[in-house]
Amino acid sequence: MTGSDPDHGHGLADRTVVVIGASAGIGLETARQVRADGGRVVLVGRNPERLRQAALELDPVATAAFDATDTDRLRQFFQDLPGPVDHVLVTAGGPYYMPLESMDLADARRAFDERLGMTLGVALYSRDKIRAGGTLLFIGGTGGRRPGVGLAIASAATAALPALVANLALEMAPVRVNLIAAGFVDTPLSASLLGDQVDARREELRTRLPIRRVVGPADVAALAVHIMCNDALTGATYDIDGGQQLLSH
Numbered sequence: 001m002t003g004s005d006p007d008h009g010h011g012l013a014d015r016t017v018v019v020i021g022a023s024a025g026i027g028l029e030t031a032r033q034v035r036a037d038g039g040r041v042v043l044v045g046r047n048p049e050r051l052r053q054a055a056l057e058l059d060p061v062a063t064a065a066f067d068a069t070d071t072d073r074l075r076q077f078f079q080d081l082p083g084p085v086d087h088v089l090v091t092a093g094g095p096y097y098m099p100l101e102s103m104d105l106a107d108a109r110r111a112f113d114e115r116l117g118m119t120l121g122v123a124l125y126s127r128d129k130i131r132a133g134g135t136l137l138f139i140g141g142t143g144g145r146r147p148g149v150g151l152a153i154a155s156a157a158t159a160a161l162p163a164l165v166a167n168l169a170l171e172m173a174p175v176r177v178n179l180i181a182a183g184f185v186d187t188p189l190s191a192s193l194l195g196d197q198v199d200a201r202r203e204e205l206r207t208r209l210p211i212r213r214v215v216g217p218a219d220v221a222a223l224a225v226h227i228m229c230n231d232a233l234t235g236a237t238y239d240i241d242g243g244q245q246l247l248s249h
Contacts, residue, residue, distance in 0.1 A: 011229055012039035016061065018081075019043055020068050020122070021091030023050035025187035026139060029217035030089055030224045031058055037225065042085065044068065044077065046092075068092040069114045071121055078125040087135040087228045088126050093118060096157070099150040108153055115157045116164065123168050123177070132174040135228045138165060139220070142181045142241050162237040169235030176234035178227050183241025186214045210243035 021027035023045030045051040066073040144158030
């Protein structure tokens with residue numbers, strides 16, 4: 001294999017990966033796969049107790065408990081990193097559902113700022129910490145691509161993120177910048193959003209998705225690891241939804 005980055009074709013052995021949103025779901029599973037591949041992890045999460053449990057399992061280089069939408073804490077975190085890292089994965093942030101009839105403008109502005117502002121903030125503060133050929137990788141979604149009541153904020157963010165990532169890939173080169181756009185992923189966040197409807201949703205997807213099963217955190221984590229290791233990938237959005245977008249509704 002060819003490629004300027006020693007990661008290419010050699011996995012994540014002896015590489016350091018920062019995972020923002022590491023205490024559950026996709027972030028936690030990606031950290032597990034990084035460790036299984038011989039890499040080191042720095043774990044960031046909002047919930048100190050869940051982060052502590054993840055640290056007990058994964059033996060990270062370091063942990064940091066803070067909200068990634070807090071600009072000052074985010075800046076300080078990257079400033080305090082003791083040395084360069086190879087990859088940064090950002091899974092923090094969730095979907096925003098706000099019907100216009102009940103929308104509060106201040107909340108809507110905050111939702112935009114939290115999603116797009118955090119993305120820009122991570123890029124800005126990490127740019128001198130990621131080694132050449134390394135990856136800044138964000139997790140987004142595909143659900144907002146189809147208009148619907150209550151999806152104005154989510155749809156706008158879904159449309160904006162690929163364009164933002166493509167531009168960041170040029171400005172941060174030779175660091176690579178990519179976006180994973182997931183459909184429904186069976187995570188604790190999905191379960192909390194759907195409540196008692198989550199089992200029905202799982203069964204519907206098992207029946208209707210072309211892959212005949214529900215996408216799980218391990219599926220997304222495997223894609224994240226691949227993007228980290230393949231140094232030909234930058235400025236792109238990678239969908240992983242089991243064919244959910246192909247369905248009529």
